[in-house]
Amino acid sequence: MNLLYGVDSPALAWLKLREHLINRVCPIEELGIMQALGYVLAEDCFAKEDLPYFDCSLVDGYALKATDSFGVSKSSSNYLKLLDRVEIGAKFDSVLLLGTAVAVTAGSALPRGADTVIRLEDTNLLDENTIQVNRSVSPGENVLTVGEDYRKGDLILSKGRKLRAQDIGVLVALGYSELKVFSKPKVAIISIGDELVPPQKKAEMGRIRDVNSYLLSSLVHEAGGLPLRLGIFPDSLEKLTAAIEQGLKIADLVLISGGRRDHTVTAINKLGNPGVFVHGLALKPGKSTAIGLINDKTVFVLPGQPVSVFVAFELLIRPLLQSFTTLPQEIVFGQGRPRIKARLNCHLSSTTGWEEYVQVRLENTLEGIIAHPILDRSRHISAFPLADGFIGIPANTERLEAGEIVEVIVYP
Structure with missing residues (x-):
């Protein structure tokens, strides 16, 4: 359902994306x-x-016939003749008989004729040829059998x-x-903006470092893809078009962050059909996210703000990457990271019609897991090191109450 003019709900955008998906399974x-x-x-x-392909001991001890231990206790011991010692990788060539035992270590092969192992601590070594058995053991005890x-x-x-x-x-x-x-799906990553500089350069007045391409590369790698950073491109329709063309040639998916939106949409529509089919999302943060298809390859137009990029990736791009190694109909919107239940420690307000995501810090208490929203910084990059995950506020919800149980999408 389109809740606001010109934008789609994230779930509707996902359905549209799935309708356009061709089953592009990686080689x-x-x-x-x-x-x-x-x-x-x-x-x-x-x-x-x-x-295992042979019976082996699970403990250090003595292999024997279980019947030699029946009726045995600390006050009524039995005595067995110690024949040999079997180390890991060796074997006992004879057949173990009643009244005898063989020393074994955890992982060593069980001698033929033995059907149980008694732990060292339940025995006494009286001399080099005699052990004292101080408890009874059952057939198969402390033994890992074939298969x-x-x-x-x-x-x-x-x-x-x-x-x-x-x-x-x-x-x-x-x-x-x-x-x-x-093979891992290849993802071309394009940063657009005259204001962007690489991380090793000092950011002068009006300039910012290219955070998004490194953030996206890390997310793609974490999600099982192969990131291909194509670099920083000026905010020019001609240069952007060339960059997208390059990405389409070498990758299965193209991610573009920053730049003038009109240039990006024009370039995508110019390069192939059906072009841009999602023009924005009813999503905070991440409203300006757009999705297009150039022939059979998906292109995402992402905001310039890193937290917006992160949220859009988690909801839409991470599950899409999974579709390259799974049938698309098996992939679920927002799927990818584990989710847990937590109790909200304060109320959260939201704007009706917008699906909103807020980063939270988690606390384990005797009463369960508590989610603490990082209210002042949730949309700022400084929230990343503080947060353990994020929660979503549905578009039809104006307020989540303190004490309410919420679902948290958990970071690694």
Whole structure:
């Protein structure tokens, strides 16, 4: 629903964007497993073998037959002959019989004939050939059996999963050394403005450093994309058009921040169809965000103010980046960061018709998590280091009351 003339609600803008989306899935590449962290799997991964593929001890202790410990207690011990010691990577060639034990360490193979392991602390080593058993143990106790983690052919990780460090560990344990993954979507980032200077330059009167291209590059990288900063361009229709053309050639998505809005819209409409189809958002901060499509590639026109850029990215661009490795219909508006419930510590007022986002600091208390709005600085860049996340005030809500439960989009 268009709440204000000339602008769309963020949710409606997302629906329009999805209508224009072509299923542009990134190409598949094969990477060494150490390079695959953070990439999205392009195939299902199945267990190539049982894991573990041998019975092993979970603790340091002694492998034995459980029946040799039945009825045993601290006041009624049993004594077993110690045959050998099995280190990790070695094996016991004989078969363990009743009345005998073999010393094992956590991770070492269970000797044939043994069906349990008793912890060191529940025994006494009387001499180099004799142990005293001081408690009973059940068959299978302290033992990881063949296939207990995975059976050969089990589905381990599904296509579409973003690989975490712990996923890499599991796949290595199952013998994977290379993985098929989706290439990271390339995102061209263009900064427009005669007032912009690079970060290493001193900002003289009337000049400001190019914050947005570095902020966007970091956000794209964090979201699983490959940022391509094209640099700072003067506020000229000709130069802007050339920059967008360059971005379209090398990237899957183009982000433009700053500059004269009329120049940007004219350049996008000139370069291809359907051109700009979202001309603004009923969003605070971020009203001047626009979205266009040049042939089959999406272009975002973002405000110059960094907090506005950040909010627009989180609501629209982060979930769009996910669509390059997932079917678009599976992507949800605003999806990407974890969300938690918190209790608001003060009232917040808003303007009806505008969806407003406010940065908050979170506090863990005995009564639960409290959200403290950073009222004076929420739209200022100085709020970034102070904030743990942000909350949204719906367009049809004039006020959130103190004590109300709100949903917080949490920063890493």
